[in-house]
Amino acid sequence: MTTTVIGAGVLGLCTALELAAAGHPVELLEAERPFAGASGRTFAWVNANHKQPRAYFALNAAGIAAHHRLQDRWGRYGRWFHPTGGILVDTGPSSAATYAARRAEAQEFGYPCREIDGAELAALEPAVDWPAAVTGGLFFETEGYVDAALLRDGLLAALRDHGVEPQIAAVESWSTVSGSVELRMRDGGVRSAERAVLAAGAAARTIAERSGAAVRIADLRERSARTHSFLGITAPVDVELRHVIVSDRMNVRPQFDGRLLVQVPSVEHRAAEESTEEQLADVRAEMDGVLAEFFGDRVTLERVILSGRNLPDDELTIAGFLDPDERVYALVTHSGITLAPHLGAVAAAEVTGSPDAALDPFRPSRFDRADAPVTGEREEFIGRQ
Numbered sequence: 001m002t003t004t005v006i007g008a009g010v011l012g013l014c015t016a017l018e019l020a021a022a023g024h025p026v027e028l029l030e031a032e033r034p035f036a037g038a039s040g041r042t043f044a045w046v047n048a049n050h051k052q053p054r055a056y057f058a059l060n061a062a063g064i065a066a067h068h069r070l071q072d073r074w075g076r077y078g079r080w081f082h083p084t085g086g087i088l089v090d091t092g093p094s095s096a097a098t099y100a101a102r103r104a105e106a107q108e109f110g111y112p113c114r115e116i117d118g119a120e121l122a123a124l125e126p127a128v129d130w131p132a133a134v135t136g137g138l139f140f141e142t143e144g145y146v147d148a149a150l151l152r153d154g155l156l157a158a159l160r161d162h163g164v165e166p167q168i169a170a171v172e173s174w175s176t177v178s179g180s181v182e183l184r185m186r187d188g189g190v191r192s193a194e195r196a197v198l199a200a201g202a203a204a205r206t207i208a209e210r211s212g213a214a215v216r217i218a219d220l221r222e223r224s225a226r227t228h229s230f231l232g233i234t235a236p237v238d239v240e241l242r243h244v245i246v247s248d249r250m251n252v253r254p255q256f257d258g259r260l261l262v263q264v265p266s267v268e269h270r271a272a273e274e275s276t277e278e279q280l281a282d283v284r285a286e287m288d289g290v291l292a293e294f295f296g297d298r299v300t301l302e303r304v305i306l307s308g309r310n311l312p313d314d315e316l317t318i319a320g321f322l323d324p325d326e327r328v329y330a331l332v333t334h335s336g337i338t339l340a341p342h343l344g345a346v347a348a349a350e351v352t353g354s355p356d357a358a359l360d361p362f363r364p365s366r367f368d369r370a371d372a373p374v375t376g377e378r379e380e381f382i383g384r385q
């Protein structure tokens with residue numbers, strides 16, 4: 001039975017690869033190009049840090065483990081996963097309380113975390129000019145990051161090994177008819193599929209609406225600091241950064257081409273504004289200022305992009321069938337870089353008849369219940385993505 005995967009972001013590629021590698025026929029439809037959505041504009045920190053509730057933590061921890069397996073299995077196509085460990089630093093006056101709370105949370109969930117002093121911090125990251133107020137931090141040894149472009153190329157090469165190439169074709173809507181799925185395409189055509197995985201990121205919302213179904217995720221046409229974030233990309237730098245660093249001032253990590261990726265919490269509220277050249281220049285200047293606190297004048301931004309999150313209304317994963325006949329399966333999540341190797345494997349198993357109870361808290365139907373989760377304010381916390 002052929003499965004049609006809609007969307008060639010990280011979730012669609014991982015799901016298609018798992019299906020193909022298990023010997024199931026797969027077709028992959030992509031509106032624009034692989035990683036055209038959030039997967040191509042992501043910070044890509046692989047972590048289960050401060051992920052609540054426990055079931056969502058467990059999913060992210062499984063994601064970290066699955067990255068090792070994916071990298072080991074397809075390593076001939078590149079090295080994209082860097083399990084370097086992650087450093088968390090609070091530069092503010094309440095750092096002791098921050099570290100105590102985050103350590104306690106990690107301990108409760110069995111997430112490896114240890115306190116480091118200033119000397120160890122300097123040894124771990126000698127290239128950073130740590131502000132004088134920073135006397136230590138936390139180290140999360142299982143964390144790391146992914147070079148998203150290299151992951152994309154590795155997944156595409158592995159898919160090619162199984163005879164699967166993404167087809168450039170945009171799906172408008174679907175209907176389920178007598179044991180199959182009819183896909184109406186943007187070019188006016190119609191395709192028939194035996195079943196479909198909707199991994200179209202933020203577009204899953206409108207595709208589902210047009211099909212008489214609901215995928216409860218943010219509408220990215222409305223901008224806010226909850227749904228959007230500024231991502232800074234530096235020029236290639238002569239700074240040897242070794243880990244992902246998250247802090248109240250800045251998140252920063254290395255990239256394979258000598259650039260650094262940067263997020264700065266103090267500019268995030270501006271994501272709600274209308275985006276203009278002037279605003280981006282202001283944001284960039286502020287981000288450059290924060291970078292200078294940690295790197296002096298060795299690092300400057302090359303560009304800043306505004307990036308939308310594929311954000312389910314309760315900020316947890318959505319994974320499961322949308323129809324009673326179990327023909328159309330929705331797979332949308334934030335933290336999708338961390339989660340994709342695991343979710344892709346589980347989704348592939350579920351659509352081919354092996355349900356996984358660990359995904360029960362994440363079914364799309366949870367939003368239809370009387371006690372349905374509601375859209376909340378996003379909590380501010382160090383390392384927020």
Ligand SMILES: Cc1cc2nc3c(=O)[nH]c(=O)nc-3n(C[C@H](O)[C@H](O)[C@H](O)COP(=O)(O)OP(=O)(O)OC[C@H]3O[C@@H](n4cnc5c(N)ncnc54)[C@H](O)[C@@H]3O)c2cc1C
Binds near residue numbers: 035040201338
């Ligand atoms: C600023 C930012 C920082 C982030 N940082 C992290 C992080 O540090 N760690 C982490 O784990 N996650 C992070 N994320 C989240 C992560 O990047 C996303 O959850 C993940 O990339 C989502 O992948 P996806 O495959 O679901 O969606 P997408 O990457 O959005 O892919 C969807 C694909 O579907 C295609 N498509 C759209 N419409 C159609 C259609 N009609 N027909 C066919 N195809 C269609 C699109 O072109 C696109 O290629 C971050 C996200 C953002 C925005």
